[in-house]
Amino acid sequence: MDNLKLSYATRTPAAGDRQSVLVGVVASGNLEVLFERKLAPHECVVEIATPIHGYDEVWKAVVEDFVERVSPGGLYISINDGGARPDIVALRLMQGVKTMEVNHE
Amino acid sequence: MTAPTDRTTKRAWDTAQRSRDERLAAASRYARGKIVDAADTTKLLEAIVRPGDRVCLEGDNQKQADFLASRLAEVAPAIINNLHIVQSGIVLPEHLDLFALGIAKKLDFSYSGPQSVTLARALKGGKIELGAVHTYLELFSRYFIDLTPQVALTVARCADRDGNLYMGPNTEDSPVVIEATAFKQGIVVAQVNEVVDKVPRVDVAGDRVDFIVVTPSPFYVEPLFTRDPAQITETQILGAMLAIKGIYEPYGVKRLNHGIGFNTAAIELILPTFAERLGLKGKIATHFALNPHPTLIPAIENGWVEQIHSFGSEVGMDDYMRARPDIFFTGRDGSMSSNRMYCQAAGLYATDLFIGSTLQIDLQGNSSTFTRDRIAGFGGAPNMGSDPHGRRHASAPWLKAGREASGDGHGLPRGRKLVVQIVETFGEKLVPTFVENLDSIELAKALDLALPPVMIYGDDVTHIVTEEGIANLLLCRTPYEREQAIRGVAGYTDVGRARDRKAVEELRARKVIQRPEDLGIDVLDANRSLLAARSVKDLMHWSGDLYDPPRKFRNW
Secondary structure, eight states, X not given: OEEEEEEEEOSSBOSSXXXXXXXXXXXXXXXXXXXXXXXXXXXXXXXXXESSOSOHHHHHHHHXXXXXXXXXXXXXXXXXXXXXXXXXXXXXXXXXXHHHXXXXX | OOOOHHHHHHSOSOHHHHHHHHHHHHHGGGEETTEEXXXXXXXXXXXXXXXXXXXXXXXXXXXXXXXXXXXXXXXXXXXXXXXXXXXXXXXSXXXXXXXXXXXXXXXXXXXXXXXXHHHHHHHHTTOOEEEEEOBHHHHHHHTTTTOOOSEEEEEEEEEOTTOOEEOGGGOTTHHHHHHHHHTTTOEEEEEEEEEOSSOSSOSBOGGGOOEEEXXXXXXXXXXXXXXXGGGOOHHHHHHHHHHIIIIIHHHTOOEEEEOSSHHHHHHHHHIIIIIHHTTOBTTBSOEEEOOOOGGGHHHHHTTOOOEEEOSSOOTTOHHHHHTOTTTBOBOTTSSBOOOHHHXXXXXXXXXXXXXXXXXXXXXXXXXXXXXXXXXXXOBTHHHHTSOOTTOOOOOHHHXXXXXXXXXXXXXXXXXXXXXXXXOOSBOGGGOBSBOSSOHHHXXXXXXXXXXXXXXXXXXXXXXXXXXXXXXXXXXOOSHHHHHHHHHTTSTTSHHHHTOOHHHHHHHHHTTSEEOGGGGTOOGGGOSGGGOSOSSHHHHHHHTTTOOOOOGGGOOO
């Protein structure tokens, strides 16, 4: 199991006021991502646990693009990877942030 | 004028006919009329096949003359050896056993799906002398020029006592194989499931067939074109949305061929949903050269499709096609009729778009399904996926592609076939689809092949679709632009991450590269609710229970 922790300073806080969201499933070729709004508004941490070795550079590239694109300030994002491909990782990250934007009823 | 009579009288002009007569005489003790007892099949083959013969053992990508294949593998190598196998599909283990047993030596073929790993091993072990890996049309064409079989072993559903054969929806390669063999004094043996008084329709005329063997069990058909909608991923759905919105719609593609795979299955399954909402019904995807893909059933039922001509059939689709004669080509008996050579020619000359997947794409856009340990063959893809320079009829999509390719608009108006590669940037087990160099180049060196096996040459490819967007290679003006356009949709592969970001943004500004958002597509809309059918059972329901899925796809 490889563990990776990436920290970023973001331009803006993530939209919405939902406190936490879980997207995806831990299955082969898929991943589970937990989003928690618990950091300072311009901070973002992404923590990755993956069974696949040697993809640190790819993870960094995917997460950097994501942070650049949506500016997820305040979010602590935990990824439990099941060997997902980068396109699925990017998609789940986008799905999670979108769901965090939906306000509580 | 003096006629060279002495020369013409010295040469025998009918050696093939005499050889055929000798073989038939040797075989006569095993036959009553044309019918041979199944138990005598190996002896029959030892009587009609000679060392060094070119033999076509069908060997299509779907139906298999499986009984004749296993009997041929039982002949004594001391009697029959050095055969040159000229068949389109290397599909059954027996096809390769012939080489391991010393019965066959040389191979010319086209497709090797299930045996691709074993074939690679046999080639590396020096057991097989490889002629070439062909496209279907190319191999069939060579049957008439320099690879004419002396013996063809074919397969039909039934025969009458005169040898008339009925193949039903799985006619496939047989007519061309038998034509080439029979008219060049070769011998044709057919295995059939039964002998009947009158065949439902004559797919091959009896005077081209020498022997009939009734087999103990029906012949095997590989269900090759069924894709379970339950396995289609969100990324594949996104790719399908991109293809429809970014290619089918702007070019107005009506006449087309879909390669097999989950990417094209996704396109078929979102025609009645995503494409319908875009108002494209009747404007795109109306006429197909296509195997009867079960995943096209919802689009057919919703009135999208006008007609389909097929290379072969698909297990479970018989009753559905019989009930839809406006859509499929059917015989007087009501069942569908396929013909791989006709459909390949149709797909080459009469369609405006080919879209299919591949395993590797290099920086020039060359693609290959050959990897270091897999020799998958080509099938029809290189013909479907090429710009036919012999085409002379115009159509709107073809002219638009031609205009984009020419750039300045000077010179003669020319058309271009749209050749689209739709892939995910990473394949199974995180293997990158985009590579600096194709594995097949190394493979060609290792096996001493004259030609590296490339499925589709980069200069024929017009578009590459990935989850990251569409690269339109027609609009690239320099090799550098082309390379960056490919890197620019190669995602997080090494090839993609080594892109020149500035060049890629410039290409995007010129719409050489289009991202999902450039086409008004929200990636979060790419989910399975867009699929008109989400399981094989859904496909059955769409068909009004006329589609009868093979057992391995029945997971309920």
